[in-house]
Amino acid sequence: MKDVLKVAMPKGRIYKQALKLFREAGIPIPGDFDDTRKLIIEQPEANMEFIMAKPVDVPTYVEYGVADIGIVGKDVLMEEDKDVYELLDLQIAKCRMSVIGLPDWKPTIHPRVATKYPNVASAYFRERGQQVEVIKLNGSIELAPLIGLADRIVDMVETGQTLRENGLVEMESIFGITSRLIANRVSYRMKNDSIQSLCDRLQETIAAKV
Numbered sequence: 577m578k579d580v581l582k583v584a585m586p587k588g589r590i591y592k593q594a595l596k597l598f599r600e601a602g603i604p605i606p607g608d609f610d611d612t613r614k615l616i617i618e619q620p621e622a623n624m625e626f627i628m629a630k631p632v633d634v635p636t637y638v639e640y641g642v643a644d645i646g647i648v649g650k651d652v653l654m655e656e657d658k659d660v661y662e663l664l665d666l667q668i669a670k671c672r673m674s675v676i677g678l679p680d681w682k683p684t685i686h687p688r689v690a691t692k693y694p695n696v697a698s699a700y701f702r703e704r705g706q707q708v709e710v711i712k713l714n715g716s717i718e719l720a721p722l723i724g725l726a727d728r729i730v731d732m733v734e735t736g737q738t739l740r741e742n743g744l745v746e747m748e749s750i751f752g753i754t755s756r757l758i759a760n761r762v763s764y765r766m767k768n769d770s771i772q773s774l775c776d777r778l779q780e781t782i783a784a785k786v
């Protein structure tokens with residue numbers, strides 16, 4: 577019997593898409609898994625244990641090895657800069673990180689940028705030689721330019737609905753985002769067979785969709 581693989585699963589947007597992908601790859605996950613409030617879910621048929629995590633915390637669980645592998649958005653990986661292996665692009669939860677503002681935006685002497693991603697935003701403006709004050713917010717980022725907290729934001733765009741409904745425009749798309757499979761460095765060596773076989777099954781399933 578192989579060691580159980582501990583998987584950090586993000587609650588929220590990625591969750592249902594990740595479950596669907598796992599099922600398509602033939603990993604046995606029962607239907608009642610979808611709406612549970614349990615935080616640790618043993619899945620003996622798959623030889624896995626799922627740890628239900630807040631998305632931003634997934635790389636932390638994996639870096640510390642309390643989860644062997646995890647699923648997380650590229651946005652979080654770039655912001656958090658954790659010491660983990662990035663194994664696979666799962667091609668789910670697609671969106672993009674963009675600079676956003678009001679349509680009549682003009683450069684100001686002390687520009688302020690609001691975002692959930694201060695490290696990503698700071699690096700972006702630094703690389704362009706632009707001095708900006710970055711203000712960290714935790715949600716409803718689009719409010720910032722509407723109420724005068726910041727003149728631009730760096731945030732996620734998926735359908736564009738939030739921008740349209742709030743009269744904002746996408747000024748530049750910085751990079752595309754999908755969810756990634758990540759692994760703890762030690763687990764990747766110690767549980768290589770299980771992790772590699774999961775990767776292969778997922779990879780085949782993803783390739784069949786393209």
Ligand SMILES: Nc1ncnc2c1ncn2[C@@H]1O[C@H](COP(=O)(O)OP(=O)(O)OP(=O)(O)O)[C@@H](O)[C@H]1O
Nearest residue numbers: 587588589590631632649650651669670671732734
């Ligand atoms: N429209 C979108 N807006 C934001 N993130 C999206 C979107 N579409 C896909 N994603 C991806 O889904 C991931 C998780 O987003 P989700 O909203 O579930 O969690 P969160 O932003 O951490 O929210 P919460 O604070 O509610 O836990 C993001 O990190 C990103 O990779």
Ligand SMILES: O=P(O)(O)OC[C@H]1O[C@H](OP(=O)(O)OP(=O)(O)O)[C@H](O)[C@@H]1O
Nearest residue numbers: 715716717731732733734735736737738
């Ligand atoms: O282009 P769209 O399809 O409209 O999606 C983009 C929106 O979705 C996310 O917000 P979320 O719903 O996660 O809420 P938040 O304000 O709590 O971040 C993101 O921050 C945008 O506001």
